[in-house]
Amino acid sequence: MNIPYTPPPVQPVSPDVCVAPQLDVPDMAWVAQNGFRSVINNRPDFEEGDHQPTSAAIEAQAKTLGLHYAYLPVAPGYQSPEEIARFAELLKELPKPILAFCRSGTRSGKLFRAAMGA
Numbered sequence: 460m461n462i463p464y465t466p467p468p469v470q471p472v473s474p475d476v477c478v479a480p481q482l483d484v485p486d487m488a489w490v491a492q493n494g495f496r497s498v499i500n501n502r503p504d505f506e507e508g509d510h511q512p513t514s515a516a517i518e519a520q521a522k523t524l525g526l527h528y529a530y531l532p533v534a535p536g537y538q539s540p541e542e543i544a545r546f547a548e549l550l551k552e553l554p555k556p557i558l559a560f561c562r563s564g565t566r567s568g569k570l571f572r573a574a575m576g577a
Contacts, residue, residue: 464485464489466486466489466493467479467480467482467486467489467560468480468564469558470564470568472568472571472572473571473575475555475556475557476550476555476556476557476558476559476571477495477556477557477558477559478558478559478560478561478564478567478568478571479558479559479560479564479567480560480561480562480563480564481502481511481512481560481561481562481563482498482500482512482517482558482560483512483517484512484516484517484520485520487517487520487521487523487524487526488520488524490521490524490526490558491521491524491525491526494556495526495556495557495558496526496527496553496554496555496556496557497526497527497528497529497553497554497555497556497557497558498517498521498526498527498528498529498557498558498559498560499528499529499530499531499546499549499553499557499558499559499560499567500514500517500518500528500529500530500531500532500559500560500561501531501532501533501546501559501560501561501566501567501570502514502532502560502561502562503532503533503534504532506562507562514530514532518530527553527554529549529553531545531546531549531570533561533566533570534566535561535562535565535566538566538569538570538573542570543570543573543574544574546559546570546571546573546574547574547575550571550574559571
């Protein structure tokens with residue numbers, strides 16, 4: 460049985476940055492095909508157990524497809540000033556457009572707003 464691919468729901472937070480819920484290894488092809496140049500993973504490995512894809516697995520596929528990849532795991536309830544500062548650095552350093560993700564997209568959106576001073 461061939462199950463059709465469903466792309467991740469992506470939400471723009473600026474003209475060149477979007478956020479999304481958990482991405483998986485197969486999603487990297489969609490990310491690359493849709494013009495993103497960089498991915499930021501804000502979700503700690505094994506946050507919901509061992510069924511969650513690891514950052515290393517996602518990164519390997521992303522790099523195979525020519526995407527830039529950064530791993531900045533942050534807790535869902537609190538993002539430290541250091542984490543916010545690092546996210547701001549990544550926004551400046553990484554080629555755009557950028558797709559950041561976490562479990563639901565919320566903490567990536569919070570990081571973006573905090574990094575922009577909002």
